[in-house]
Amino acid sequence: SGAEPNRATAFQQEKPKTQKSRGPAMEVAMVEWWPWFGSAVASTIFLWSMITISENGAQRWKRSELFLAVEAYLSDACARRARRLKAELGKDSKNIQVSIDDHEGVTDDFSGATLWWHASKQRPKANVISLYPGEDEKRFYRVTFHKRHHDLIVDSYLPFVLGEGRTVIIKNRQRRLFTNKASGSSSPYGAKSAWSHVPFEHPATFDTLAMNPKQKEDVIDDLMAFQESKEYYAKVGKAWKRGYLLYGPPGTGKSTMIAAMANFLDYDVYDLELTAINNNTELRKLFIETTGKSIIVIEDIDCSADLTGKRRKDKKASRDKDSDGNDKPKLPIEPEKDDATKVTLSGLLNFIDGLWSACGGERIIIFTTNYKEKLDPALIRRGRMDKHIEMSYCRFESFKVLAKNYLDVVGHELFGEIQQLLEETDMSPADVAENLMPMSKKKKRDPDVCLAGLIEALKQAKEDAAVAKAKEEEKAKEAEAKKAKEKEEAEVKKAKEKEEGKDKTSEEAIGDNMQADKIQE
Numbered sequence: 001s002g003a004e005p006n007r008a009t010a011f012q013q014e015k016p017k018t019q020k021s022r023g024p025a026m027e028v029a030m031v032e033w034w035p036w037f038g039s040a041v042a043s044t045i046f047l048w049s050m051i052t053i054s055e056n057g058a059q060r061w062k063r064s065e066l067f068l069a070v071e072a073y074l075s076d077a078c079a080r081r082a083r084r085l086k087a088e089l090g091k092d093s094k095n096i097q098v099s100i101d102d103h104e105g106v107t108d109d110f111s112g113a114t115l116w117w118h119a120s121k122q123r124p125k126a127n128v129i130s131l132y133p134g135e136d137e138k139r140f141y142r143v144t145f146h147k148r149h150h151d152l153i154v155d156s157y158l159p160f161v162l163g164e165g166r167t168v169i170i171k172n173r174q175r176r177l178f179t180n181k182a183s184g185s186s187s188p189y190g191a192k193s194a195w196s197h198v199p200f201e202h203p204a205t206f207d208t209l210a211m212n213p214k215q216k217e218d219v220i221d222d223l224m225a226f227q228e229s230k231e232y233y234a235k236v237g238k239a240w241k242r243g244y245l246l247y248g249p250p251g252t253g254k255s256t257m258i259a260a261m262a263n264f265l266d267y268d269v270y271d272l273e274l275t276a277i278n279n280n281t282e283l284r285k286l287f288i289e290t291t292g293k294s295i296i297v298i299e300d301i302d303c304s305a306d307l308t309g310k311r312r313k314d315k316k317a318s319r320d321k322d323s324d325g326n327d328k329p330k331l332p333i334e335p336e337k338d339d340a341t342k343v344t345l346s347g348l349l350n351f352i353d354g355l356w357s358a359c360g361g362e363r364i365i366i367f368t369t370n371y372k373e374k375l376d377p378a379l380i381r382r383g384r385m386d387k388h389i390e391m392s393y394c395r396f397e398s399f400k401v402l403a404k405n406y407l408d409v410v411g412h413e414l415f416g417e418i419q420q421l422l423e424e425t426d427m428s429p430a431d432v433a434e435n436l437m438p439m440s441k442k443k444k445r446d447p448d449v450c451l452a453g454l455i456e457a458l459k460q461a462k463e464d465a466a467v468a469k470a471k472e473e474e475k476a477k478e479a480e481a482k483k484a485k486e487k488e489e490a491e492v493k494k495a496k497e498k499e500e501g502k503d504k505t506s507e508e509a510i511g512d513n514m515q516a517d518k519i520q521e
């Protein structure tokens with residue numbers, strides 16, 4: 001009909017100039033709209049509805065999530081159809097983000113309805129002094145549609161845009177590695193966030209992770225099931241979280257596995273350093289500041305949980321330093337309080353169990369340790385750590401993955417010998433990988449050379465292990481012999497003293513006997 005705006009031209013003809021003399025918002029809308037329709041059809045304006053989504057919603061300091069979602073949706077789904085786009089460097093200064101330019105329009109179709117999106121901005125009145133510098137220009141998106149589609153747009157289309165937009169944002173976001181180690185912000189005043197972060201760029205994937213294929217499959221299955229079971233967790237009344245315990249000797253790929261999980265799930269990683277936390281309150285604060293879709297990692301939990309003692313010593317040391325010569329104002333130190341405020345096992349357990357049910361969004365928590373048996377059973381019981389994953393020494397299956405990754409070799413005449421040696425020798429994947437990747441420019445990555453080198457290294461390791469074992473056995477034997485000898489000597493001495501004691505007064509004898517017992521102990 002004649003009432004329908006000629007969108008291809010009408011939207012793009014709109015001049016930014018008309019924005020200059022601004023009155024109240026309603027008036028602005030009219031100024032923008034008049035040229036499109038022409039005075040002849042002015043009355044038909046009442047057939048059209050508009051919805052404005054402005055950058056700042058109810059909370060002025062925060063950009064409206066709906067606005068961001070619309071922005072992401074439009075740049076992803078519709079931007080190609082717009083004529084004027086703007087490009088900006090993304091937050092991580094890596095990818096370029098293209099979005100619709102201000103005062104530009106674009107059309108979209110939804111269930112047979114045609115809609116017109118339009119990006120614009122509104123300057124504040126000249127006599128208003130902005131409290132929020134840089135935010136004095138308010139941008140907004142406005143969608144226009146025929147009145148008869150009102151319900152469809154409000155009930156279906158906008159939720160659809162929100163959902164799509166969120167997905168695009170997650171797809172485009174730079175994933176981050178958070179840590180509480182760099183305690184530049186540890187001061188109680190002016191600290192913005194307890195976490196500092198860097199872009200998470202670890203390249204590890206499950207394809208490059210060397211481990212037993214069945215076990216790997218199992219882990220991937222578990223992660224996928226977890227990701228898809230939001231409703232299930234809600235139904236059974238559990239927080240949407242999952243705990244993994246990764247245990248195994250050094251260099252078997254525990255940290256690599258965490259990176260692979262993060263890449264697989266597209267999650268952020270929070271690396272929690274318990275030794276940098278002073279008390280349970282701080283721990284809780286850190287926890288509350290984590291966002292959904294994240295992996296919270298506590299590495300070497302066996303060391304961390306025990307470290308309260310060390311921390312106290314550190315504090316004592318700094319106290320000592322203060323007392324000799326440092327004339328800074330001193331804080332009162334209460335040693336008893338010191339004990340009461342450290343991170344405790346129960347604090348950690350609370351942290352894992354209860355608290356995070358308060359903050360929605362899926363979370364995974366991972367502990368790593370070299371010594372599973374050292375951990376308090378309460379910490380790793382099922383339900384807290386839902387799955388215990390053992391990372392073990394490199395066997396043939398794992399080796400094949402490494403050979404393919406590092407040398408592009410899937411079969412080789414030396415594989416047989418290597419298989420044999422790997423069954424007999426404990427070598428970590430890290431050490432195997434080291435042998436497959438000689439870091440020398442002259443030596444090209446020749447599979448023959450590398451595999452032969454690995455065989456040498458394995459033989460050496462086997463020999464070393466045998467020597468170490470022999471030494472260990474010898475030591476044990478020596479220790480046993482020494483113990484037996486000492487016992488014998490003590491007994492002889494006791495017998496001798498008893499003999500002599502017959503001549504002494506009874507009082508003296510008791511004293512002597514007691515002494516002899518002490519020596520024996």
Ligand SMILES: Nc1ncnc2c1ncn2[C@@H]1O[C@H](COP(=O)(O)OP(=O)(O)OP(=O)(O)O)[C@@H](O)[C@H]1O
Pocket residue numbers: 208209210211248249250251252253254255256257370391428429430431433
């Ligand atoms: N299973 C594996 N698959 C592929 N690469 C591995 C594997 N295990 C170790 N590596 C290699 O060895 C290096 C060290 O591994 P990683 O840091 O993951 O070991 P870790 O188990 O976390 O050791 P630690 O107990 O000392 O923290 C990694 O950078 C990786 O290149």
Ligand SMILES: [Mg+2]
Pocket residue numbers: 254255256299368
């Ligand atoms: Mg590690």
